[in-house]
Amino acid sequence: MKNIIKSTLLLCCSICLLAACDDDRDSNPVLQKPTRFVLNTPALAANATYDLANSSSILFTCSQPDYGFPIATIYKMQIATKEDMSDATELSASYTNTRMNVDAAEMASTLTNMELAAGKTEADFPMNNLAVYVRARAYVVNTNGDAIEGTEILSNVVKLNSVRLLFSLPPVTTPDDIYIVGSFNNWDWNSCLQMAPVYGSPNKFWHLVYIDGTGIKFNTAKAWDGGQVDYTKLHSVGGELADQIKDGGGNDHNITSSNPGWYLMIITTSVAGRDIVYDVEFNKPNVYLIGPVSPSGTWTEGEESALFSVPATPDGQFVSPAFSASVPGGDGDGIRAYVLIDAGNWWHSEFMVFENKIKYRGTGGDQARIEGAKGQKLYLNFTKDTGEIK
Numbered sequence: 001m002k003n004i005i006k007s008t009l010l011l012c013c014s015i016c017l018l019a020a021c022d023d024d025r026d027s028n029p030v031l032q033k034p035t036r037f038v039l040n041t042p043a044l045a046a047n048a049t050y051d052l053a054n055s056s057s058i059l060f061t062c063s064q065p066d067y068g069f070p071i072a073t074i075y076k077m078q079i080a081t082k083e084d085m086s087d088a089t090e091l092s093a094s095y096t097n098t099r100m101n102v103d104a105a106e107m108a109s110t111l112t113n114m115e116l117a118a119g120k121t122e123a124d125f126p127m128n129n130l131a132v133y134v135r136a137r138a139y140v141v142n143t144n145g146d147a148i149e150g151t152e153i154l155s156n157v158v159k160l161n162s163v164r165l166l167f168s169l170p171p172v173t174t175p176d177d178i179y180i181v182g183s184f185n186n187w188d189w190n191s192c193l194q195m196a197p198v199y200g201s202p203n204k205f206w207h208l209v210y211i212d213g214t215g216i217k218f219n220t221a222k223a224w225d226g227g228q229v230d231y232t233k234l235h236s237v238g239g240e241l242a243d244q245i246k247d248g249g250g251n252d253h254n255i256t257s258s259n260p261g262w263y264l265m266i267i268t269t270s271v272a273g274r275d276i277v278y279d280v281e282f283n284k285p286n287v288y289l290i291g292p293v294s295p296s297g298t299w300t301e302g303e304e305s306a307l308f309s310v311p312a313t314p315d316g317q318f319v320s321p322a323f324s325a326s327v328p329g330g331d332g333d334g335i336r337a338y339v340l341i342d343a344g345n346w347w348h349s350e351f352m353v354f355e356n357k358i359k360y361r362g363t364g365g366d367q368a369r370i371e372g373a374k375g376q377k378l379y380l381n382f383t384k385d386t387g388e389i390k
Contacts, residue, residue, distance in 0.1 A: 031140070031151070034065035039136045039155035049129070049162040052108040057101040064098060065138050065153050073138050074147075077102050078154075080133045081114055085157060089114060090137065100136070108168035115165070116274065125167035132160045174203040174269040174276065175220040181228075182216030182254070184209065184314040184383055189222040193385070195267065196360035198341055199348040203269045206341055206349055208285050208382040210262050210314035211245070215254030218267070220276075229278055231255045239266070239281030261285075262310055262382075264339055285310050285318075287380070290346060291336040293323040293372055301346045308337075308380070320378040327372050334369025335389065337378060353378065353387035 039062045044050070050058060064073055075095040080088040089110050093103060111132065115124070135158065140151040180193040195205035195218075209216060219228040230253040237245055241263060248254035257263070262285035270277045287308040289295075295305040308318040320337070327333040338350035351360045352367050358380060361367055372378075372389055380387040 029069040031071070031148070032066070032068040033150045034067055034138075034153045036063075037065040037136070037138055037153045037155045038063045039134070039158050041158045042160075045158060045160050047161070049164055050104075050132075050160055051164040052104045052111075052168070053164070053166045055104040057104055058107070060100045060102060060134065060136070060158070062098050062100070062136050062138075062155060065151075067140065067151065071140055072096065073140055075100055076137045078135050078137060079107060079110060081111070081118070081131070083131075083133055083157070083159070085133060085135060087114060087118075088133075088135070105168070108165060111163075111165050112168040116169075121273070122167050125165065127165040128162075130163045130165050132163045134158045134160065169274070172271050172274050172276065174271060176202075178205045178218055178220055178267055178269075179222050180207060180209055180216055180218045180265070182209070183212055183214035184216070189224070191384075192222055193383070195265075196349070196351070197362045198266075199361055199363055200342070200345070201268075201348070202363055204266065204341070205269070206264065206266045206339065208262055208287070208318075208339070209265050210260075210383060211255065211257040211265075211282075212260035212314075213248075213256050213258075215248045215252075215256035217252075217254060233278065234280050235277045236279045237282070238279070239264075239283045241282045241284065245282050255280075261312070266341060287318050287320075287337060287339055288346070289320050289323075289335070289337055289378070292325045292327050292333050293335050295321050295324050297324050301344065302340055308378075314383050315381065318380040318382065323372050323374055323376050326374045327369070329369045329371030332369060335372045335378060337380075353380070353389060356386055356388055358382070358385045358387050 039060060042060060060077065062075065064070065076090055077100060078088045078090045091102065091106055091110060115127070136155040138153055139147040142148055178195040179189070180195065181187050181189055185191045193207050193209060195207045198204040198206060217228045217230055221227060231247040232253045244257050244259045246256050246258055248256040264283040264285050266281040266283065268279045288303060289306040290301070291299055294303060296303055306321060308320050311317055327335060335352065336350060337352060338346045340346055341349045347361070351358055352370055359367065376389055378387065378389055
């Protein structure tokens with residue numbers, strides 16, 4: 001009898017357990033591909049003008065897509081100037097709820113870029129009564145932050161009938177820095193050359209660079225970020241050796257040379273509309289001594305006897321004539337070296353070696369004086385920007 005009771009109780013427990021498991025399976029939610037996602041039309045969209053310059057944000061609301069159950073969702077906003085959204089651009093902000101305060105400043109700058117891409121100019125602004133089309137994109141992400149396949153959906157399109165748009169991009173200015181990369185350093189931005197600004201001309205830069213048939217590029221950043229300048233992006237090519245500089249062709253269009261060797265490269269920058277213009281000169285790689293250590297011991301600019309020898313390889317050294325006199329450095333006279341860019345102003349492009357590193361005067365003040373002894377020479381490696389006096 002006891003065994004019968006035990007067996008009956010065990011059977012009842014098993015039935016209850018199986019029933020509980022079936023209930024769990026029945027209530028386990030299943031993520032489904034959404035088919036409906038509604039972006040609500042703002043109350044002011046039809047009759048009011050949205051003045052983006054005098055607004056901090058524009059509020060949009062939406063329903064959650066029908067994923068089958070409530071789930072954390074990411075929302076992004078897209079704007080366009082065409083009703084079919086063929087020019088849609090997605091804004092950077094992400095939202096985790098159905099109330100989305102869209103940053104008016106980002107919206108204005110994005111629309112400005114879109115209008116410029118469509119052929120408008122700064123003179124066409126401000127734009128009044130501009131129709132802007134908006135939609136939302138929703139998706140669910142996994143624990144890695146990646147969108148889960150099948151969860152992405154676009155909302156309906158909402159029209160803002162009247163938007164006032166000022167020209168909303170910062171002014172374009174000439175760059176503060178320019179960097180050169182090329183075959184001379186295996187195209188490595190970590191060892192690129194930083195061009196020196198010319199004193200009194202912050203929009204003009206120079207450096208000595210070895211250019212061969214593989215060539216160089218330059219950029220305002222130390223990166224392959226799409227801003228690098230190739231031959232096709234040069235506004236003009238001039239200088240004494242301009243006829244040796246070529247378009248390397250192919251997909252890269254590198255700035256190359258038909259006569260591999262050293263060049264004094266001078267870039268003058270300017271602004272035309274929203275573009276930075278690069279006018280580039282390629283001159284002889286003349287480096288000079290001047291002052292008491294020069295062969296004449298004078299301050300004669302462009303003295304031929306004061307020229308450095310020019311190496312035949314990218315890792316070679318420029319070597320000065322032997323110093324004709326000793327100089328004390330410090331508060332007295334020192335070694336002075338330069339390339340000539342502004343005639344009559346050699347010191348606008350001078351430089352000196354400090355602790356075995358070449359330091360360019362650039363737009364800064366007078367450099368400290370470095371001592372030297374009669375008979376010594378100045379050795380310079382312009383690929384590594386290093387030097388020594390010995």
